Amino acid sequence: MAATIDIDGLVRVAEGAAPLVGVVANPVSARDIRRVIANASSLQIADRANIVLRVLASLRACGVADVLMMPEQGGIGRHIDRGLARACNLGETRFPNVHYLPMRVCGTVDDTRQATRAMVRAGVAAIVVLGGDGTHRAVAAHCGAVPIAGISTGTNNAFPDHGEPTIAGLAAGLAITGRVPAEVAFHYNKCIDVSINDGTVREIALIDVALVSEGYVGARALWRTENFRELYVTFADPAVIGMSAIAGLLEPVGRSESGGLMLRMAPPAESPIVVRAPIAPGLVASVGIKDWRRISHGVPIVPGVAAGSIALDGERELSFAERDSVVLTLRERAFRTVNVSGTMHYAAREGLLRSVNALLDAAEE
């Protein structure tokens, strides 16, 4: 047995054993108003559990013996347990041991934050994240140097990969078991630090910070483009959905490129430029642009909007008034993610998932 449970109830791996992997699967993502104001999908709970099982099988195939799971109340764990029990009944050994973190579940994003911190303390080599941009943001804020293997199960996901989870699991497994050099296996990512009133409130955004004139959080999503005022992005990609696409259709900035982009916006009827942008699944809307410019790493920016709300990665999270001082700062090399494509191509080149059938060789001789 590679793992032991310590007095805190946390799993720890023995010296020299296969690394431990954390899994955060958020049951709450992909449930917001974009199902009504647009045509966003709803990934069913059973499908989310299925994704976790695919990742688990891949991790086991790479030698990972123990996984730490975030407990939740949304039903994902129950479906996983059924899947594991069925595999056990069938005598299959394709899954690692799954241990649930001993934590109190409150059913909010605090679960993700708490689980991430516990996983880091337990020494996980990577955290597999199933969720939208919001879930990834919550993990990135607390994972420190531990890399994230992200899988999209949310709504407007610009950040995580939309690829097959089996492959993400394989890449994560290969990356953390030391068979792929770190410079190939992992990417560094940018973020934007948001500070209100000298750090009284601190948040980060992985892709975008939007300042809108609505002064309340409400149903969170952004779709009333006439209320958009300022947008700050870590990368501007015309091939993703959401706020980053607006910037991407003006001046693309890559994920690994230095710097980001800042846009000043206004109602379309009052703007010199109007961009038709895919701001939500199935929703291509007119967005008014006054101007835009590049922003640099480490330079604090005070937005020109006096009051409204701040959306992080496409969802209103905070409201602010004239008396509040808001400062935004782009930060490079903020956290790491698994480079799925790079890792798999390296594995192919180096034959990491290939072996020679010795019996066949002997017979041919």
Add this chain to the structure above:
Amino acid sequence: MANNPFPLSREDLLKAYRTMRTIREFEERLHVDFAKGDIPGFVHLYAGEEASATGIMMHLKDNDRIASTHRGHGHGIAKGVDVRAMMAEIYGKTTGACRGKGGSMHIADLSKGMMGANGILGAGAPLACGAGLAAKFRGDGGVGISFVGDGASNQGMFLESLNLAAVWNLPVIFVVENNGYAESTSVEWAVACDSYVDRASGFGLPGVTVDGTDFFAVYEAAGEIIRRAREGGGPALLECEMVRFFGHFEGDAQTYRAKGEVEELRANRDCIKSFAERVIGAGVVKAEEFAAIDREVLDLIEDAVRSAKAAPLPTAQDLLTDVYVAY
């Protein structure tokens, strides 16, 4: 007065607060009076869930119809049913909304679009479909709203209604008020598909989950869903994740709840408290204005109880009146 950053006018913010406070005080008073043995029958209290009824009903008119649940006092008050008539009905008096013969679980007032609380779990959903079908035929832009709890969402009637509303593209909104417990059974043990949005997806309906203790989240999501239904966009499901301050029914010992659970919910997830803090914090309403409403509401509830107690009970001669309807 500061700029109003909210999606409601100052007057509507005051109205929403008054509605939520009225529901809260109505239920708190019933909690006390039921324990004294003053009230016949059973009551199921809505305290803690006010933001759901109020955030939704602020978008409705009298010709929009709602089908409520066994926990229906909040829905009735938010839909505009007279508070004194509701209290008298619960006391079983002739001045009640149903002349004292319905009680807590059958309060109805069709003039306000309140088709009734309902003692049969899930039975409101087909009624809301009927209201939606009628509105569609009339072409008056009306909607039908069905409220169910997390437990009743397992009922066949509810699932059949999702199907009916989808295939007929009815202007119906299914509101699942998920307070975490079907009577005393946690949703974790009772709902196989785990998510109400998944349930809607199975019928091709959009489903949305909001924090039901956040008035503004409910208000904004409900506004979009109701507008869509009025304009022919069809049915949808809205899940409000909320909390219940009292037991399933009055007298419920609540042995299934964790120690300190209710105290923590009252301290940290009180929808009225968070609403007031935000609105006062934004400088749109002064604390004294809400305090004045609090006093007026207490007076109203006191008066409703006093007049309910003073009113006569139905007599044997009333037994068969209001039972049959001639068309």
